Amino acid sequence: MAGPIPIIGGTGALGAGLARRWAKAGTPIVLGSRSAERAEEAAARVREDVPGAEVEGLLNEEATQRAEIVFLTVPFRAQSENLNNLREALRPGQILVDCTVPLAAAVSGKATRSLGVWQGSAAQQAQEMVPEGVTVVSALHTVGAPTLADLDAELGEDILVCGDRKADKARVAGLIELVPGLRAVNAGPLEMSRIVEQLTPMLISVNVRYKAHAGIRLTGLPDGDHWA
C-alpha cells in the first residue's frame, strides 16, 4: 500500500504513541483531529521527537481520505461521534482499524471495568456505523500508549487482530508489524473483539498492582509469517 497511515484521533495518547513508532520506522503518518490546528501541533511534536519524521496534521475527514487503511484511536466516549463525522469521508473499499476499548471510565467509572456495548463490542458498533463497503478490523487494544510513546522502551508483544476477512487482517498486520517488536496475531472474526477489547481493563488492573506497563504475548504459536 502506498501513502501515509492516517490516524484519526491522532492527538490522543494511543495515536501519538503509534505515530512516533511508525515515524521512527520511516513510515509517513497523517494525524487527524477535529481541529486542524491541534492536528498540526501534534504533528510538530512528533517531528520534534522523531527527527526526519514525515508527519502531517489534518482534519479527520481529510486525513481519512489519504489512504485505504485508516486507524481510529479515539476514546470510547468519542467513537460514535467520530464515526458519524466520518460517514461522508469514508469510501467503499477502505478498512477502518478500530482500536476503541469500552472502558467504564468513559462514563466516570473505573478503568478496570468495561461497559457492555449493544452490538457486542466497540468494533462491532463501528462496523454498524461505517458506510457500506467499508470493513472494520479491530486491533491495538493491548499495547500501552506510554510504552509506545517512549521510543527507548523495547517492545516485544502481540497485537490481537479481529476481523471477518483474513486478507483485510493481513494488510493491517503488515502495517502493525512495521513497528519493531510488535507481532500481529489473527484472533478470529470481528465478534472476537468483544473478548480482545476486555483485555485492556484487565491489563490496567495488572498495571496498578505491579506498577508496570504490561502487554500480551501468546505462547505456543508457530514461528514465521502467520499471514502468508
Next chain:
Amino acid sequence: MAGPIPIIGGTGALGAGLARRWAKAGTPIVLGSRSAERAEEAAARVREDVPGAEVEGLLNEEATQRAEIVFLTVPFRAQSENLNNLREALRPGQILVDCTVPLAAAVSGKATRSLGVWQGSAAQQAQEMVPEGVTVVSALHTVGAPTLADLDAELGEDILVCGDRKADKARVAGLIELVPGLRAVNAGPLEMSRIVEQLTPMLISVNVRYKAHAGIRLTGLPDGDHWA
C-alpha cells in the same frame, strides 16, 4: 500448606493434566470424582505416566476434605451441580480455586464463544454457591489441558489469578508455581474473572487458526517474586 492437592473433577482433561504436572513436581495429589472407581482409575493412569507419583482417587466430597485449598476443574455445565454436592463437604476457611470457563460449548454452542453468567463470571457464581467462610479464587483458565498432559512440552506461560484477598491468591500462586514454567500473575479482584475466563474462547479461536496450543504471557512485569 501440608497435605495433598485435591482436584475436584480430576478425571477430566484439565484435572488430569494438572495432576501429571504436580505429580511430576513431587506434590501429592487427590483426584476427586463422582465415582470412587473412576477416581481410582484416573489416579492409576497418573501413576503409570509419572513413576513415583503420589496420587489417590476419592469421591469428590472426600477429596475436598483433604486440604485447605481445593481445585475445581469441571466443565461449566457441571459446575453448579458439583458446587451443590460439595456444600456439606466444604468448611469455613477453605479456598476453592475455580477453573471453570463458561464456553458456549456447554449448551451445544461454539467453543470460541462464551455464555453470559448472571453473577458476572463462573467464579462469581461459585462464590455465591460455596458455604459462608469459603473463599473463591479463580485461576488456570488459559493453560491448555493437552499441553499440561504432555509432560515433554515445556511450559512458559502465565496463569492469571483473580480473587478478593491477596493473601489467598498468594497461597494459590504458590501451588501453581510448583509447576515449572507457570508464573502466577495477580490479575485483580474476583470480578476480573469475567475477563480472564473470556481468554479461553479467544485462545481456542487462535488455536484453530494456527493449529497450535497457545497460552498467555504478560510482558513488562517486574522480575522476582510477585507475591512477596
